[in-house]
Amino acid sequence: MTPRTLTPAAARRETTSTPRVALVRPKKPLRWITTAAVAAAVVGLHAVAIEGTDFKPELLVDGWKGMAAFIGDAFPPDLSWEKTLKPGLEATLVTLWIGLLGTTLSVPFALLLAALAAENTSPHRLVYQAARAILSFFRAVPDIVFALIFVTAVGLGPFAGVLALICHNTGVMGKLWAESMEEIDAGPQEALRTAGANRIQQVANATLPMVVPQFVGLLLYRFDVNVRSSLVLGLVGAGGIGLLINQSIKSFQFDSMLTHILIVLVLIIVVDQFSAWIRRRLAA
Amino acid sequence: MTLSGQGLSVQGLSVQGLGKSFNGRTVLEGVDFSVAAGELVAFLGANGSGKSTTLRCVMGIASPDSGSISIDGAALETLQGRDLQQARQRMAMIFQKIHLVPRRTALDNVCAGALARIPTVRSLSPLLFPADVQQEALDCLDRVGLADRAFDRVGRLSGGQQQRVAVARALCQRADVVLADEPVSALDPRAAEQVMALLRELAHSEGLAVAAVLHQPDLALRYADRSIGLLQGSMTFNLPSTEVTADHLDTLYAPDRDVSDRDVSVRTPSADRTTAA
Numbered sequence: 001m002t003p004r005t006l007t008p009a010a011a012r013r014e015t016t017s018t019p020r021v022a023l024v025r026p027k028k029p030l031r032w033i034t035t036a037a038v039a040a041a042v043v044g045l046h047a048v049a050i051e052g053t054d055f056k057p058e059l060l061v062d063g064w065k066g067m068a069a070f071i072g073d074a075f076p077p078d079l080s081w082e083k084t085l086k087p088g089l090e091a092t093l094v095t096l097w098i099g100l101l102g103t104t105l106s107v108p109f110a111l112l113l114a115a116l117a118a119e120n121t122s123p124h125r126l127v128y129q130a131a132r133a134i135l136s137f138f139r140a141v142p143d144i145v146f147a148l149i150f151v152t153a154v155g156l157g158p159f160a161g162v163l164a165l166i167c168h169n170t171g172v173m174g175k176l177w178a179e180s181m182e183e184i185d186a187g188p189q190e191a192l193r194t195a196g197a198n199r200i201q202q203v204a205n206a207t208l209p210m211v212v213p214q215f216v217g218l219l220l221y222r223f224d225v226n227v228r229s230s231l232v233l234g235l236v237g238a239g240g241i242g243l244l245i246n247q248s249i250k251s252f253q254f255d256s257m258l259t260h261i262l263i264v265l266v267l268i269i270v271v272d273q274f275s276a277w278i279r280r281r282l283a284a
Numbered sequence: 285m286t287l288s289g290q291g292l293s294v295q296g297l298s299v300q301g302l303g304k305s306f307n308g309r310t311v312l313e314g315v316d317f318s319v320a321a322g323e324l325v326a327f328l329g330a331n332g333s334g335k336s337t338t339l340r341c342v343m344g345i346a347s348p349d350s351g352s353i354s355i356d357g358a359a360l361e362t363l364q365g366r367d368l369q370q371a372r373q374r375m376a377m378i379f380q381k382i383h384l385v386p387r388r389t390a391l392d393n394v395c396a397g398a399l400a401r402i403p404t405v406r407s408l409s410p411l412l413f414p415a416d417v418q419q420e421a422l423d424c425l426d427r428v429g430l431a432d433r434a435f436d437r438v439g440r441l442s443g444g445q446q447q448r449v450a451v452a453r454a455l456c457q458r459a460d461v462v463l464a465d466e467p468v469s470a471l472d473p474r475a476a477e478q479v480m481a482l483l484r485e486l487a488h489s490e491g492l493a494v495a496a497v498l499h500q501p502d503l504a505l506r507y508a509d510r511s512i513g514l515l516q517g518s519m520t521f522n523l524p525s526t527e528v529t530a531d532h533l534d535t536l537y538a539p540d541r542d543v544s545d546r547d548v549s550v551r552t553p554s555a556d557r558t559t560a561a
């Protein structure tokens with residue numbers, strides 16, 4: 001043991017009185033100008049947007065009476081079984097089925113396109129670009145546009161809604177899945193590559209099993225969104241409760257409309273709770 | 285002294301004149317070593333000395349600029365296509381981060397080591413893996429002492445057990461050269477001893493050629509038959525572990541080793557002005 005006059009900590013404290021390295025933050029003179037420019041741009045954009053959307057809150061104040069009458073007509077909700085509740089519940093089930101099939105039937109397409117559109121699993125740069133382009137297209141076209149197209153092809157009804165959701169959801173879910181595959185730890189895949197596994201084997205035995213929890217989470221999220229979308233699709237003739245809401249508004253039966261909306265509310269809450277429950281079980 | 289090179293048929297791995305640079309910076313230069321079948325060799329060296337790069341070049345994960353790599357006397361650069369692939373499959377790598385799939389069972393992970401022998405359609409799901417591969421995987425797990433955990437998810441095993449599953453995967457690949465990059469760095473001391481003992485046993489009892497990068501010189505000296513020191517991309521010693529001295533180790537980890545690397549001019553020009561004032 002060598003006796004020391006200073007403990008290491010004390011020695012360090014000693015040196016701090018005469019700093020060896022002066023602390024001077026490099027000045028960034030452009031910082032303020034940039035902040036001001038960004039703020040000005042945001043304000044300017046909002047001014048243009050308010051102009052462009054005829055955004056006039058005073059109209060809302062003036063129209064208050066009309067709205068109150070509308071809501072007054074809706075109360076109390078019409079709870080007659082034959083006329084409103086029964087058809088409402090049946091149509092809600094149809095809406096649920098549209099959302100379900102639109103989600104599950106798009107899984108094979110989304111899976112294939114995701115694998116081709118993720119950098120770490122795609123077989124070739126050109127395939128990657130092509131898959132990305134296809135996904136972008138299906139994502140860019142809104143489901144409601146697909147619904148209008150399919151209504152002209154297969155007629156009014158839920159089937160058109162299912163087809164529309166399959167198309168749009170393939171685009172969205174494929175993109176989300178591709179991204180979650182790109183974010184996954186590349187280690188296991190590299191390990192299988194060094195063991196001589198080919199690309200398909202690497203994806204099937206490392207990448208895919210690694211992303212299963214993320215995939216299921218995103219699938220549930222999309223199911224949730226798709227059930228709500230299928231409501232809107234009903235408004236353009238693709239069946240389900242959306243169609244009934246549209247009809248009750250058009251025939252001024254606001255009390256029936258309110259009942260339908262309340263049923264929808266319950267449906268949304270149930271679907272939401274269901275996905276949350278599955279996600280919890282998955283995390284455990 | 286025997287002439288190294290073609291005429292000499294070494295059982296195991298032999299590397300000559302390995303060189304590698306990244307963006308003009310030389311990372312490896314003239315690295316020569318061999319790992320004989322039945323031998324455990326340790327690589328020692330400071331961070332950035334090129335240990336991982338050496339293993340990655342040998343495995344073919346990185347492509348070396350120069351040098352020759354042979355397995356059982358057959359130089360890889362003379363092989364092509366299917367032959368090269370088969371020669372490469374005789375080498376397996378063990379990683380510090382283990383790189384197993386946590387959601388799959390130990391058995392399924394070990395089976396994955398055999399993918400090169402399984403037709404693609406039968407490797408799409410573990411349910412389709414051929415029965416003989418599964419049996420062989422179970423035997424490999426038995427060799428690392430984990431047959432009783434075969435059907436547990438890997439994520440539920442301890443770090444040391446996971447690393448042994450990774451070793452079993454290398455065995456299921458039927459590798460006879462095993463390269464391990466810091467196989468015990470993430471493990472507690474007891475698990476580290478277990479994994480080192482396992483690697484030594486595979487070398488001594490089963491005749492594998494095993495090389496392991498280690499950051500604990502004492503583990504290296506106790507378990508490895510030979511130790512190789514790397515310093516800034518060059519070998520400083522290649523000795524039986526019993527002959528490695530404290531001086532040898534000091535040269536590897538000497539504190540002033542990378543002063544030239546360190547950026548001493550942290551001060552910005554304006555900072556200099558303030559200190560002068």
Ligand SMILES: Nc1ncnc2c1ncn2[C@@H]1O[C@H](COP(=O)(O)OP(=O)(O)OP(=O)(O)O)[C@@H](O)[C@H]1O
Nearest residue numbers: 306307311329330331332333334335336337338499
């Ligand atoms: N892909 C790369 N691109 C550029 N430089 C690299 C690359 N891989 C490694 N290097 C450099 O090569 C040198 C050696 O790295 P290497 O990973 O082989 O060191 P190591 O001995 O394994 O260190 P450690 O103990 O930290 O794992 C380092 O200076 C590193 O920055």
Ligand SMILES: [Mg+2]
Nearest residue numbers: 335336337465
């Ligand atoms: Mg390393």
